Amino acid sequence: MEETVPTVLVVNPNTNEQTTAMMTELVRPELATAGLAVEGITVAHGPRMLADPTTLAAAETHVLEAVRRRLAAPVGDRDVVAVIVAAIGDPGRDRLETELELPVVGIGQASILAAARDGSRFGMATSTPLLADSLTALVARWGHRTTFTGVRLTESEPLVLAADPERQFRELADAVRGCVADGAESVIIAGGPLADTARRLAELGLAPIVEPLPSAAALVVAKV
Template identity: 60%
Template sequence: MLLLNPNTNATTTNMMCALAAEDLCSTGMEVRGITVAGGPRMIIDPDALARSERYVREAVSEQLAADSEAAIAGVIVGAIGDPGRAWLSQECRVPVIGIGQASILRAGRHGRRFGMATSTPLLAGSLVLRI
């Protein structure tokens, strides 16, 4: 499983990979983390969210060119705003999900009502558009 951190913070990538590896250990899947090479250090506003999409596309495209897609079971976009997820879903032959998308799908299962909280209030409008 390829876990992509759209922020340029490698420490965050390592933490996300450790959490994902815990959840996926029973499947036998390995989690490989990638930190984007450029873009915002943290995605805290709509401008940073939009700027990060380019780096997400570049990072995944480079990884898929280096490995065969057959070696990758899927791609997880590891930022709540899911930058680049829509493009990746159309361009990759493997499943792609963002942690924001996954959270919304899980929270809204069976028609359940839910709320969202964020530590990045400037992204609230962008997050509402994901629902």
């Protein structure tokens, strides 16, 4: 009998396949140490970036459809044991959790729980100003509003920064400095597509950086 490989699905709630590949590769090493494979899937419909509450809300349906479609069509020897929703607003996470008999982790959820551990004060740095209220609400949803120092934003629009990685890096570094000035002991880089920049920012030593995707991988390992 063929042995199945326990696999974690990383679902990208935007339609950018390159972002899916980048995020999948980022979580692969930590999952591999726990004997877990990883498979990235991309939603079939929606924008290439979730930048406002309307697109974030609409992404919930697309995430549900993508996960249901994948689970209805098993792939060879892969046995799906967990799902990571790889957008900082966690669209569809709550509904998937009630629908599936396996762990469902959002990168927003995981980064908030990691940053707030032991009652630490934390902030968020992001390039999506229209999602600031949604991110604050997500912090409250996980019960950590009192230790949250707030959201600091880049000066430029998210699509501008997506096209200019160096500018994105510089402006997010400034946002991290702002979080530290607000009293944050650690800073979440809030956005799945910001994962590469988050890793670079961690090397600057401005503050402890909480990377959403590795945080989600660690939470999956703990749950599985």
